Amino acid sequence: MRELTYAQAIQEALAQAMDADPTVFLMGEDIGVYGGAFQVTGDLVHRYGEDRVMDAPISELGQAGVAVGAALAGCRPVLEFQFSDFATLAMEQIVNQAAKLRFMLGGKVNVPLVMRFPAGSGTGAAAQHSQSLEAWLAHVPGLKVIQPSTPADVKGMLLAAIDDPDPVMVFEHKLLYKMKGEVPEEPYRIAIGKAHVAREGRDVTVVATSIMVHKSLEAATILDAEGIDVEVIDLRTLRPIDTATIIDSVKKTSRLACVYEGVKTLGIGAEISARIAESEAFDYLDAPILRLGGAESPIPYNPELEKAAVPQVPGIVEGLRNLVRGRM
Amino acid sequence: MAVEVILPRVDMDMATGKISKWHHKDGDRVAKGAALFEIETDKAAMEIDAPAGGILRNIVVTEGNSAPVGSAVAWIYAEGEAVAAPAPAAAPVASAAAATTTTTPAPVTAAPAAATNGEAPRATPLARRLARQAGLPIGSIPGSGPRGRITAADVRRAGEAKPASVPALPPAPVVSGDSVQKLYAPGSFDVIPVDGMRRTIAARLTESKQTVPHFYLSVTCTLTTLMATRERLNASAPKGADGRPLWKLSINDFIIKAMAAALHKVPAANVTWAGDSILQHRSSDVGVAVAVDGGLFTPVIRNADAKTLTTISAEMKELAAKARARKLVPSEYQGGTTAISNLGMYGIEQFTAIINPPQATILAVGAAVERFVPVNGQPVLASQMTCTLSCDHRAVDGAVGAELLQAFRQLIVEPLLMLA
Amino acid sequence: MNAVGKIKPNARPFYQKYSADQLKDALRKMYLIRRFEEGAEEAYMRGLIHGTMHLSIGQEGSAVGATMALRNTDYITSTHRGHGHCIGKGAEPKLMFAEFFGKEEGYCRGRGGSMHIADVSTGNLGANGIVGGGLPIAVGAALAIKKQKRDDVAMCFFGDGASNEGAFHEALNMAAVWKLPVVFVCENNKYGMSVSTERSMAVANVADRASAYGMPGVITDGNSIADVEEAIAEAIARARRGEGPTLVECKTYRTRGHSRSDRNRYRTKEEIEEWKARDPIPHFEAELMAHGLATEAEVIAIRKSAEAEIAAGIEFARLGTDPNPNEVTRDVYSNEAA
Numbered sequence A: 001m002r003e004l005t006y007a008q009a010i011q012e013a014l015a016q017a018m019d020a021d022p023t024v025f026l027m028g029e030d031i032g033v034y035g036g037a038f039q040v041t042g043d044l045v046h047r048y049g050e051d052r053v054m055d056a057p058i059s060e061l062g063q064a065g066v067a068v069g070a071a072l073a074g075c076r077p078v079l080e081f082q083f084s085d086f087a088t089l090a091m092e093q094i095v096n097q098a099a100k101l102r103f104m105l106g107g108k109v110n111v112p113l114v115m116r117f118p119a120g121s122g123t124g125a126a127a128q129h130s131q132s133l134e135a136w137l138a139h140v141p142g143l144k145v146i147q148p149s150t151p152a153d154v155k156g157m158l159l160a161a162i163d164d165p166d167p168v169m170v171f172e173h174k175l176l177y178k179m180k181g182e183v184p185e186e187p188y189r190i191a192i193g194k195a196h197v198a199r200e201g202r203d204v205t206v207v208a209t210s211i212m213v214h215k216s217l218e219a220a221t222i223l224d225a226e227g228i229d230v231e232v233i234d235l236r237t238l239r240p241i242d243t244a245t246i247i248d249s250v251k252k253t254s255r256l257a258c259v260y261e262g263v264k265t266l267g268i269g270a271e272i273s274a275r276i277a278e279s280e281a282f283d284y285l286d287a288p289i290l291r292l293g294g295a296e297s298p299i300p301y302n303p304e305l306e307k308a309a310v311p312q313v314p315g316i317v318e319g320l321r322n323l324v325r326g327r328m
Numbered sequence B: 001m002a003v004e005v006i007l008p009r010v011d012m013d014m015a016t017g018k019i020s021k022w023h024h025k026d027g028d029r030v031a032k033g034a035a036l037f038e039i040e041t042d043k044a045a046m047e048i049d050a051p052a053g054g055i056l057r058n059i060v061v062t063e064g065n066s067a068p069v070g071s072a073v074a075w076i077y078a079e080g081e082a083v084a085a086p087a088p089a090a091a092p093v094a095s096a097a098a099a100t101t102t103t104t105p106a107p108v109t110a111a112p113a114a115a116t117n118g119e120a121p122r123a124t125p126l127a128r129r130l131a132r133q134a135g136l137p138i139g140s141i142p143g144s145g146p147r148g149r150i151t152a153a154d155v156r157r158a159g160e161a162k163p164a165s166v167p168a169l170p171p172a173p174v175v176s177g178d179s180v181q182k183l184y185a186p187g188s189f190d191v192i193p194v195d196g197m198r199r200t201i202a203a204r205l206t207e208s209k210q211t212v213p214h215f216y217l218s219v220t221c222t223l224t225t226l227m228a229t230r231e232r233l234n235a236s237a238p239k240g241a242d243g244r245p246l247w248k249l250s251i252n253d254f255i256i257k258a259m260a261a262a263l264h265k266v267p268a269a270n271v272t273w274a275g276d277s278i279l280q281h282r283s284s285d286v287g288v289a290v291a292v293d294g295g296l297f298t299p300v301i302r303n304a305d306a307k308t309l310t311t312i313s314a315e316m317k318e319l320a321a322k323a324r325a326r327k328l329v330p331s332e333y334q335g336g337t338t339a340i341s342n343l344g345m346y347g348i349e350q351f352t353a354i355i356n357p358p359q360a361t362i363l364a365v366g367a368a369v370e371r372f373v374p375v376n377g378q379p380v381l382a383s384q385m386t387c388t389l390s391c392d393h394r395a396v397d398g399a400v401g402a403e404l405l406q407a408f409r410q411l412i413v414e415p416l417l418m419l420a
Numbered sequence C: 001m002n003a004v005g006k007i008k009p010n011a012r013p014f015y016q017k018y019s020a021d022q023l024k025d026a027l028r029k030m031y032l033i034r035r036f037e038e039g040a041e042e043a044y045m046r047g048l049i050h051g052t053m054h055l056s057i058g059q060e061g062s063a064v065g066a067t068m069a070l071r072n073t074d075y076i077t078s079t080h081r082g083h084g085h086c087i088g089k090g091a092e093p094k095l096m097f098a099e100f101f102g103k104e105e106g107y108c109r110g111r112g113g114s115m116h117i118a119d120v121s122t123g124n125l126g127a128n129g130i131v132g133g134g135l136p137i138a139v140g141a142a143l144a145i146k147k148q149k150r151d152d153v154a155m156c157f158f159g160d161g162a163s164n165e166g167a168f169h170e171a172l173n174m175a176a177v178w179k180l181p182v183v184f185v186c187e188n189n190k191y192g193m194s195v196s197t198e199r200s201m202a203v204a205n206v207a208d209r210a211s212a213y214g215m216p217g218v219i220t221d222g223n224s225i226a227d228v229e230e231a232i233a234e235a236i237a238r239a240r241r242g243e244g245p246t247l248v249e250c251k252t253y254r255t256r257g258h259s260r261s262d263r264n265r266y267r268t269k270e271e272i273e274e275w276k277a278r279d280p281i282p283h284f285e286a287e288l289m290a291h292g293l294a295t296e297a298e299v300i301a302i303r304k305s306a307e308a309e310i311a312a313g314i315e316f317a318r319l320g321t322d323p324n325p326n327e328v329t330r331d332v333y334s335n336e337a338a
Helices: A006-020 A044-048 A060-072 A084-098 A134-138 A151-163 A211-224 A243-253 A268-277 A280-284 A303-308 A313-324 B125-134 B152-158 B177-181 B196-211 B224-235 B251-265 B309-324 B398-413 B415-419 C013-017 C020-045 C060-067 C083-088 C093-100 C134-147 C166-177 C206-213 C225-240 C269-276 C280-290 C296-318
Strands: A003-005 A024-028 A053-055 A076-080 A114-119 A144-146 A168-173 A180-182 A196-199 A204-208 A230-234 A237-239 A256-263 A290-294 B003-006 B016-022 B035-040 B046-049 B054-057 B066-068 B072-077 B214-222 B271-273 B278-280 B286-288 B290-292 B295-297 B338-342 B361-375 B378-392 C075-077 C154-159 C182-188 C217-221 C246-251
Touching: A003 A006, A003 A151, A006 A024, A006 A044, A006 A076, A006 A151, A024 A060, A044 A053, A060 A076, A060 A084, A060 C134, A060 C166, A084 A114, A084 A134, A084 C134, A114 A151, A134 A144, A134 A168, A134 A237, A134 A268, A144 A151, A151 A168, A151 A180, A196 A211, A204 A211, A204 A243, A204 A313, A211 A230, A211 A256, A211 A313, A230 A243, A243 A256, A243 A268, A243 A280, A256 A268, A256 A313, A268 A280, A268 A290, A280 B125, A290 A313, B125 B152, B196 B295, B214 B224, B214 B398, B224 B251, B224 B378, B224 B398, B224 B415, B251 B286, B251 B309, B251 B338, B251 B361, B251 B398, B251 B415, B286 B309, B290 B309, B361 B398, B378 B398, B398 B415, C013 C225, C020 C060, C020 C083, C020 C093, C020 C280, C020 C296, C060 C083, C060 C154, C060 C182, C060 C225, C060 C246, C060 C280, C075 C134, C083 C093, C093 C296, C134 C154, C134 C166, C134 C182, C166 C182, C166 C206, C182 C206, C182 C225, C206 C217, C206 C246, C217 C225, C225 C246, C225 C280, C280 C296
Parallel strands: A024 A053, A024 A076, A076 A114, A114 A168, A144 A168, A204 A230, A204 A256, A256 A290, B286 B338, B338 B361, C075 C154, C154 C182, C182 C246, C217 C246
Antiparallel strands: A003 A180, A144 A237, A196 A230, B003 B072, B016 B035, B016 B066, B035 B046, B054 B072, B214 B378, B271 B278, B290 B295, B361 B378
16 A cells, blocks of 8 residues: 555545535635645645635634635535644634534534644744644534544544534644555545554553654553553544543553643543543553643743653653552 | 430440340330340340330330340330330441441451551552452452552452451551650651551451450470371381482471361361351361561461371471462462461460461460470470460350360370371 | 606615515514514513523614615624524514524524524524624635625624624635625624724724725615615625625614613713614604605504514413423534534
8 A cells, every 4th residue: 555644645635525525625824835834735726726725814713714604605614724823813713603503503504614733842833833732622512623643544534524514623743744654545534533442452551642642652662572561542533532442441451541742731631531530440440540741831942841841752651661560 | 305225235245236025115104224125145134224214115126136236226205205206226237337446346247348547448449349349358458559559469369269258357456656656766766667468467366356255275285206206207208209208297297287187076166156157167277377577377278187297298388488488379378267376486385376267266386395294103304385275265165175175185195096 | 666656756776676565574674673672672671581682772774774685595694783684684583582582493492592593594694692703704605605606695794893803804804805795784883882983993984994905895874774775785786796895884873782781881861862863763664654655554554563473473482392401412513423
């Protein structure tokens, strides 16, 4: 099977979606001839025209509202934010309008839009261009929130998102755009709301998101040599959460760790911990639940500080080791 | 205000009492101090007097029924006082209350774990579930996790073999580290944390001493014949493939076998108190105390009465080694129908041992001491050892204990009798 | 078409292009709105309505004048003060009342309330509780229209206060840049809650801002249905021709407070009385009768008919079905997956 980068996989999904459905169109800043800040849209404007690959003025709030209106009136817009941090400018339309219109109107409308957010740290873009705000949006009923971690997943989940009758927020880690992986050529969908066991193990369940899936897999390989067998679950979707898969895993391993880049406090790990603690898996826990998340600070500029602000492989290894060896 | 008629505690170990007879019925006028009802005890029935004069009403515990000590069994109303509906009778207390220095003992078939040191044992949810499934009281399991937390591994070590009649572990007496440290000059001591084994020993033996009515019987055994027999048996041991003798019997091996055989001869002593019944064991399983670093284990030789001396000897060596390496599995140290504790190697001539529930007896073996003993009126130098048998008077009465010890002594003095 | 021989030749275009029946229907709509607002107000005061409401009494001229020329396939987005727009776009008062009473029969099945009334089947994309919330949404609807090659329009109602929101700027800019068929209708009733336009806007008219976005800005007398309709009709025609958006400002006034809790401390009684004297409904009635398009008896009949419909609507709502508390999360998602 041929390999694509994560960014190329997104582009292919967008193209195939536009091929299949004439109501799908793209909007964002610099997504036309510039090709997108992260070169995701690339040459799509040349293939689909400016009407379907629309450069918008720097008006995130306006763009989000336009997406809502277009979705209400029969289109399927895919809005690209240049940085996930700019979601803050559009929060009114995302949270008060897109998420709630179906409900407020008694189920008589739906808002089939997709918003894509390049997110996360590691590029030296500093505090206002490096955030992981997915937990904010996962807190809002009416939205769906996904974080695909591989090229194959991002293509399948993005196609599913575009198909979805409800608003879907897609968080793409910037450091993943160049990641290569096998991607099937034909269009396919990966269901939203289903986690994936990326690595089976017996001693501890790690639930990770986005780039932390890969760091957790690296940690698992290191721990394997110490006789610690780590199961890594790629959560994939933050709303809705696939609690059942996590419960099954914890019942097998008796230990749970959550690894995520968003700030640790009130992040996705807090929700997963609580869900497991209030589920039947509680009686299978043989240790406290460990969360490894982002530091309680904005993302620093200095590269070492930037790394230290989010979980890294050595920290994950040590945390899991302590957890499994009964030192927590 | 109606006056409660409570079921009083009349015996030291009493948790509940059965009312065997009411001297009055509902509506009777009773005088203060008059005999109201009788409580059945294992000695004689106890008459209970009316705490006040008035009309007896709302008898909630009738003849033949039990109530917890301190609960109301009836009320005495003043003349003309309105009668309230009776409160339902309190259910018999199942488990010991929180720690006090004079505990109300639990019946042996007690309900689940009470606190240790006044605090619930720390255990993971999985550990609790496994313990619950195995019928093990969580508080009886030593915890190896941080801060003494009991983990699933600890429960699995404690194992599924524990018999269901193991009583709940009652609390150790309240001794707080802080209050004790205050009694000593600061800097004059080191604080050693208490581990699971120590905690278990403390709890179990405290319970035993406080709840089991111990009595003690001593006997002195002349070892002349036994020692000669042992020498002959050891001398005739065939050599194994490695050139070493197949066995080397110790005096202790004889003691184990003698005790097992004695129990076989006196089955009334091979019992366990089970609260509302007595278990009559069918085999003699002899536990043998083995000192280990920081504590002790009592591995059990099962069916010792049916095993040869050499089998017992080999098993004992293996179990002792495992005990010292802390590698015993629960099936190797749980249960037992008696136990032997030998401090002879330290020169202790005589001592009394604390019974390990659920056993009803334990034999404390002292050192072999050279003495002049009368033989046919002449002083003869002989080796003698003093053994003291502790008995649980609930299950083993004085005569039975004496019979057991007598049988044991006979087999020590003349080991050949073990063949008969 | 015209009532032959009755219309004076110098009557303004509004009275020329609509038939007498159409004009009387417009009057009925204004009455429907007026009586609706008064009925809602009374029901609220009686404690039958939860929350609060934002009444548009006095602004009927603007609401009906703006929506008269719209088709079912045209869209509107509205404001928190949108009952009039909804009725103008064809919403049924009884279903609106049912919504206010929180009943399942309401437009939003009791989930939305006064500020979120919508009827997508008649192009009403909804009143909005966020000031300025509907502006970019209307632009998005217009974008869809253009993509679908329809000649419909998206009409966006908003107030003077909303014209100070960032969303206003972004929406007008994008509508103009992309030449979308939007008719921006600003009902300037002089107050954003308690703060007057003098104190919150650096220009005298909202329409003055249109030039910043390269679109025409038109000022109308919001209390004259004719004035409003003529300007709006022109803007609609422009949009349908593909010439892009227009900003129409309707100078009007709300005689009631911002919401039910308004103590009217920010304006004078004189000002209120002055505007009451410019009530759009009697003004329109007078013109109709002056032009011989309606008799007094017909006007009274129209008034009574509207009142009857409102009364029946309230009764309908009162007897409606309360939602099931177990269905709190119904319709959050389309296929209940979450």
